[in-house]
Amino acid sequence: xEVDKGKGEAEETRKVAEADRDTVTLKSSxxxxxxxxxxxxxxxxxxxxxxxxGGSIDDNGTDLKQIGSEALENVVDYCNKHxxxxxxxxxxxxxxxxxxxxxxxxxxxxxxxxxxxSHDALFDLVEAANxxxxxxxxxxxxxKISEMMKGKSPDQIREVFNxxxxxxxxxxxxxxxxxxxxxxxx
Amino acid sequence: xxxxxxxxxxxxxVFVSILMLLPTSTRRRLRLVCKGWRDxxxxxxxxxxxxxxxxxxxxKRQSSRALVFDDDRRREWTFPSSGCFAGVVDMVGTCNGLLxxxxxxxxxxxxxxxxxxxxxxxxxxxxxxxxxxxRSHRSLGRYVFGYHPITGRYKVVHVxxxxxxxxxxxxxxxxxxxxxxxxxxxxxxxxxxxxxCGAVSVDGSVYWLTARADQVMSLDxxxxxxxxxxxxxxxxxxxxxxxxxxxxxQAACRLTNVQARLGVAVMRHEPPATTKVDVWVLELEGxxxxxxxxxxxxxxxSVVEPNGGAGGSWSWVTEPHFTHxxxxxxxxxxxxxxxxxxxxxxxxxxxxxxxGPPELIMSEExxxxxxxxxxxxxxxxxxxxxxxxxxxxxxxxxxxxxxxGDVRLNRQITAFFGGVMHEDMMLKS
Numbered sequence: 003x004e005v006d007k008g009k010g011e012a013e014e015t016r017k018v019a020e021a022d023r024d025t026v027t028l029k030s031s032x033x034x035x036x037x038x039x040x041x042x043x044x045x046x047x048x049x050x051x052x053x054x055x056g057g058s059i060d061d062n063g064t065d066l067k068q069i070g071s072e073a074l075e076n077v078v079d080y081c082n083k084h085x086x087x088x089x090x091x092x093x094x095x096x097x098x099x100x101x102x103x104x105x106x107x108x109x110x111x112x113x114x115x116x117x118x119x120s121h122d123a124l125f126d127l128v129e130a131a132n133x134x135x136x137x138x139x140x141x142x143x144x145x146k147i148s149e150m151m152k153g154k155s156p157d158q159i160r161e162v163f164n165x166x167x168x169x170x171x172x173x174x175x176x177x178x179x180x181x182x183x184x185x186x187x188x
Numbered sequence: 189x190x191x192x193x194x195x196x197x198x199x200x201x202v203f204v205s206i207l208m209l210l211p212t213s214t215r216r217r218l219r220l221v222c223k224g225w226r227d228x229x230x231x232x233x234x235x236x237x238x239x240x241x242x243x244x245x246x247x248k249r250q251s252s253r254a255l256v257f258d259d260d261r262r263r264e265w266t267f268p269s270s271g272c273f274a275g276v277v278d279m280v281g282t283c284n285g286l287l288x289x290x291x292x293x294x295x296x297x298x299x300x301x302x303x304x305x306x307x308x309x310x311x312x313x314x315x316x317x318x319x320x321x322x323r324s325h326r327s328l329g330r331y332v333f334g335y336h337p338i339t340g341r342y343k344v345v346h347v348x349x350x351x352x353x354x355x356x357x358x359x360x361x362x363x364x365x366x367x368x369x370x371x372x373x374x375x376x377x378x379x380x381x382x383x384x385c386g387a388v389s390v391d392g393s394v395y396w397l398t399a400r401a402d403q404v405m406s407l408d409x410x411x412x413x414x415x416x417x418x419x420x421x422x423x424x425x426x427x428x429x430x431x432x433x434x435x436x437x438q439a440a441c442r443l444t445n446v447q448a449r450l451g452v453a454v455m456r457h458e459p460p461a462t463t464k465v466d467v468w469v470l471e472l473e474g475x476x477x478x479x480x481x482x483x484x485x486x487x488x489x490s491v492v493e494p495n496g497g498a499g500g501s502w503s504w505v506t507e508p509h510f511t512h513x514x515x516x517x518x519x520x521x522x523x524x525x526x527x528x529x530x531x532x533x534x535x536x537x538x539x540x541x542x543x544g545p546p547e548l549i550m551s552e553e554x555x556x557x558x559x560x561x562x563x564x565x566x567x568x569x570x571x572x573x574x575x576x577x578x579x580x581x582x583x584x585x586x587x588x589x590x591x592x593g594d595v596r597l598n599r600q601i602t603a604f605f606g607g608v609m610h611e612d613m614m615l616k617s
Binding site for chain 2: 107125128129132140144145147148151152153155156159160163165166167168169174177178
């Protein structure tokens with residue numbers, strides 16, 4: 003739609019322009035504003051898609067009180083990168099149907115995207131992806147965390163994830179005994 | 189957002205989906221981290237409810253099938269061979285619900301030999317590079333599919349073997365599923381492989397017997413891939429260089445997996461019509477540290493099976509032994525009839541156990557091999573080559589997304605071995 007500047011009504015022009023915008027503005031818990039493509043937001047987040055369809059998007063910044071600015075920046079960054087990677091995603095889906103599979107492995111860029119995150123940033127992003135209903139981003143971040151659990155002893159896992167060992171020595175020994183009988187429960 | 193953040197900083201539902209991406213054995217080990225994790229693994233993942241299921245693999249020309257038996261239902265997957273009429277897909281083994289399959293066919297110069305890993309539940313399949321031809325075409329060779337529970341890595345091991353007892357083994361070949369090519373692992377002097385006694389993977393190690401069946405050889409699947417000799421149980425008698433078939437009581441043995449430990453089943457045919465099966469288990473004491481480990485063979489069971497009972501058919505107790513609760517599997521074949529029974533083992537750990545009445549779990553008519561495995565279902569994604577970008581040739585790099593897609597997402601089991609041109613190109617380079 004063309005905006006008719008000839009009418010000269012500033013108010014009118016602004017309204018039309020906003021209704022037509024192809025981005026949405028999101029506001030983090032600490033008040034920072036981020037712009038993200040409307041198309042990508044609607045495609046990647048079930049929550050944002052619902053808000054866009056329901057008209058509850060605030061042009062001055064939709065409040066996302068549960069998400070801090072660092073996590074929201076990563077969410078927006080992910081949406082933008084995802085939009086850029088569409089060609090390869092389309093290529094794959096045109097030749098092979100994978101929608102029935104419960105999990106699709108992260109692509110190279112998605113791996114790199116989560117690899118550069120700090121420990122806390124990764125967990126904040128999981129929380130944000132869960133809150134916004136971003137299934138794919140949740141898959142990618144969960145995959146990263148599951149990779150962090152592989153090949154580590156219980157001690158190392160406690161250290162990495164900062165978890166307190168609340169077992170007694172005897173309780174641990176008992177579980178170890180069960181482990182020796184993997185896949186065999188009566 | 190009802191997350192109990194005391195044990196993990198994400199909502200419990202998300203924690204559960206993270207756990208579901210891990211192999212079952214890793215998940216079990218995570219119960220050691222803290223009580224909160226143990227409770228989630230116990231209550232929210234299939235660990236405690238699910239036992240291993242019996243997987244029967246029917247190897248047939250052109251199209252093989254895997255049947256998985258639950259208590260009340262049966263699932264079936266088909267694995268067609270790739271084009272060649274005489275091709276047969278056999279199952280190498282299963283780890284944490286992933287299957288390793290091997291297709292062979294006599295066509296072409298050297299014949300066809302195609303290795304694949306697949307998760308039949310998700311439909312993921314990945315073709316693996318072939319063993320370097322200099323290593324595979326002259327000897328028989330055994331493939332073993334293994335998983336190391338600490339490093340979390342899957343490996344396929346190729347142990348060259350030969351029907352000649354004087355043939356010496358100098359190296360085995362190992363493919364880490366996270367890497368693009370096979371590596372040679374040297375074996376100590378005097379090593380060999382007895383093809384007919386089988387080879388198994390148990391708890392992070394691969395085992396096979398020497399040609400004379402007088403020693404067990406072990407290969408650790410951890411990072412050092414150390415090959416060593418172990419004693420066999422006292423009941424295993426060395427195979428003579430020229431074996432005579434006329435001996436009254438003929439002993440044969442097979443390596444097997446007994447409740448996640450190495451087992452040797454020693455079968456002795458006792459005329460006129462019984463077979464005694466002793467199952468020995470390697471007990472490990474002193475934890476995982478190899479230097480402090482003590483290994484000791486102990487006899488777990490001794491069962492006498494009626495032989496030739498069911499209408500003159502061949503029958504025998506089959507591996508893996510006792511992984512299916514208190515049951516052993518028993519297969520019988522007569523001409524094209526293949527039957528699989530399970531029998532409850534009575535008498536506990538006493539020297540002589542008795543087999544309960546056989547319950548029929550499968551009856552099929554086909555010419556071909558019937559092998560059985562202990563299977564657990566998983567949604568774990570297939571391990572992928574972590575350094576993919578280094579093995580993709582420069583020309584193909586621009587098209588990177590597509591190649592990766594073909595490698596990982598060839599999900600249609602029916603198109604099992606089809607359409608893998610890109611992958612071939614990549615793996616050869």
